[in-house]
Amino acid sequence: MTVIETQGLTKRYGSVQAPALADLTIEVGDGVTGLVGANGAGKSTLIKLLLGLLAPTSGSATVLGHDIGRAGEQIRRAVGYMPEHDCLPPDMRCIDFVVHMGRMSGLPPAPARERAADVLRHVGLAEERYRLMGGYSTGMKQRAKLAQALVHDPELVMLDEPTNGLDPAARDDMLALVQRIGHDFGIPVLVTSHLLGELERISDHVVVLDGGQLLRSEATRTFLADTGTVLVEVTGEGDAQRRMGEALAARGLTCRPQGSLIEIDPLTVDGPSSGDDPVAAADGQDAAAAAHDRLRDLVRDTAADLDLGLVRIQARTGRLEDVFRDEVPA
């Protein structure tokens, strides 16, 4: 199900030259969607636009089927929002605060109390819920912020940098929690971070922004998918690795040593490889699969010709970091 849809969404602050968000067209569905980008990429701007808190300079968007320009109130009733900055009154007990925020989202008194206790248990603040939040650690504050975003049982949550300021252990806990919200609780999540690595683990889909521009919007498995590159290890007399490499090169393959392995680039695929047209994309995938098989056959034949033992042929999977390495000139 599509929960967020944007069409050429653009936001320019005042008369600043470069827009904070430029002509963004994306779709966000169920599960966890990671919104990745460096500082100033436009992540928070996008969330504020989607909540109807900022008016777009141009373009349009719908959240849960509501237009951001006309139905801000309905959107804010149905969405839970966790801002990136501090937003907790220090002189309130966490439980009172979460109950109050539930009421502000339209829960009657009794359900607000019940659900506040529930969500505080889910975020792991059951023990500390009667303490004033002024004395909370950063980790506890982030949990309290998350609890207030969940208390009214939203149909979608937008979490702006929930791992901000957390140590590695607390970061892992928070990410696991975000993943549970998206998968076990069944609430679609839009979560931002400037760290690619942490979102690739928990997201089903990743949107990458750079300087307000859309870099990529893809299912995470595409990122982690077989890149077509193959790693090969051989054994044999003499300098097996070098002999194998030369033979592969002689057969027209591009390869290079990678430690004790040889990394071989995929065979070039003829035909369309554009992702826009589904038919062409499917054709492209078939062609890629065929090229893949051909490459493995070639490796096997080469090793057999040289009388070398083939220890392994393994696909090299891409990582999210490659997105930036490939597309952002550093």
Place this chain on the structure above:
Amino acid sequence: MSAQDSTGVIHDIGYRRYAGARTTRAGIIRALLLSGVLAVFGFGRSGKAKVLPFALLGMTLVPAVIQVGIMSLIGLSADLLNYSAYNAGSSFLVVLFVAAQAPVLFSRDLRSGVISLYLARPLGATAFALTRWASLVLAILAFVLTPLLVLFIGGLAAGASLREELPRVAVALAGAVLLAMLVATVSSLVASWTLRRGLAIAGSIMVLLVGLGVTAGLQEVADTEGATTLAHWAALLSPFVLVDSVQVALGDASTQFPAPADTVATGLLLLGAALVLMFLGMALLVRRYRSKGA
């Protein structure tokens, strides 16, 4: 509590959805209004947050209790019960209360960042700002009406006649409402702009208390110089003087200041001008919160 209690039954029920009723916009506003009034008196906040508002409330009750006591002990006449002058008389305490407690509603949200959570919820900036304002008005009313109530009920118990007292107390009541609205507007503007509690308190005291002194002085001078119109309109500089003046002109109350409006027409004009200023102030307040959306 852990997932497993002493009986060994696993209680870690998974996430539960909520399919029950949700309140309307009006319900949310009511909840915000009430929590705001309570927050001014320290409820729903830390324990020590209750000390100051209740200490001030206790102090403002002292004269009322003494008056009622004297009345019933010595049997003085009910003329002693001057409701409409009470708040001008204890204006120092009213100003302290408002100056100290307006930041609870108007600095705290902006400073701690909770405002971004409120604005990401259904109400929106305009309704939020106006509801906060209304909370402060109600809290001030509670503060200024409690001593009046003590006077009224105590006076009746000491033998004052209900028929004589009722109209006089009604004028004072109307005056208290006007005072609460005007003072709330001034202090909410100060608190939402200064953000720092100390600054907000100093600012409110400055504007309200010094304004009161300056206005009284200005009236005195203008009146003795024969500039009566100027003396009348100077009341717009201070909510306390203004309420006194309107009470005198429209409610036949006795004055505490040099130059109250002397005709009903002047009283009405003053009242109208004060309300216009108040609405302008509220519009400014709303603008302040709307700019916080981003």
